[in-house]
Amino acid sequence: MIGKIIAFHSYKGGTGKTLLSINLAATYARKGKNVCLLDLDFRAPSLQARFKTEGNGYWLNDYLNGVCEIQKVLTDLSHLSSGKGKFLVGLANPSTEAIREMSAKDRKWEMRALGRLLSLRNSLLNDMHLDYLILDTSPGLQYSSINAIVAADVALVVTSLDASDIKGTQRMTSELYDLFEKKTGIVVNKVLPDILSSTAGKNFSEHFHNTHNLPVLYTIPCFCDVLRAGGTCIFAEEKPEHAFAKTVEQIARKIEKL
């Protein structure tokens, strides 16, 4: 199997990129796939807090700065998975100083960062034989996010039903993903159950696709349990029978058909 790079992106923040990327990675690992999840949201890093790990002394910031190789950055969290697959994560440095430093990088640095992201296909997928590399990015048109999109095989764009979010997603689809000829799938997240049960909602994905001309991959209802857990539970691993975990499994299957 040839490895695949999947980038999670969105126009606005808080759409559920991190939650979905963690659960998608956990789904693959549980199925015995070797997976690596990278936190490319350098403005608001979150994987360190979600996995409650201190990492191993090196951050993705160091890799992109050319200070170390990617292997030094990766933390092995395979023990969190019940599957036989490897579950590796690469963390972004959450310190205020690191965030400030990353936001002040110039164009030349960003160009080199793109080169380093592109070389991950060789170092992680070809050399380390990983099956999936999942990139969790910053919302909007940030350098780090667009670099991730260019490096990815598939762009998964998570949107809410907020009108400005949908408009921004439409714009990014025609002016970003299409320009880089990326396979794109829109994930509509946090849809209220009463909308899904209405007449139009009976086939919500199709209705949304027809109304907004966006390639909908999946529609996820708003789960109270997920909100209640506040990001402390990896449903795909800890509660695999939960409807949310099943939803992520279906997304994983649909990605293969893109």
Added chain:
Amino acid sequence: MRQTHSEIATVTLYKSLQGKPIRVLEKIADSLNQLNEKVDVLIELQKHSRGGIVNESLTDVLDVMTLLSLPDHLRKTAVTLCNLGQATAEEIAEQTRRARAVESGYLNQLVLMGYLKKERKGRKAYFYVEKEGPGEK
């Protein structure tokens, strides 16, 4: 004019190779390829130079925002080169499924725009964005 020169060169070549037709054709193909690349460069130089003055030290940064601003045909070439790191026009053409001569033209155009660098190794021309040194910040 160019054709006349080519014809003269071909006759000279034919005589020097004592009538070995396949070798002659190979030499002609090589020469035409080289000529093609040179003509591409000259055309681009003419397009971009003002009053014949060309700024040879022109360099710019090929970051993602620049990639977005490029016309579609050049973006495809540039992204393919970014993925390969370093490549000949032929290697790019294999990926983009466009003609080698077309890619050669686009690559030379990107060199003239200051986004790419070009290096000759023997008869082959290699294009690259930047040769990365260790620990660059």
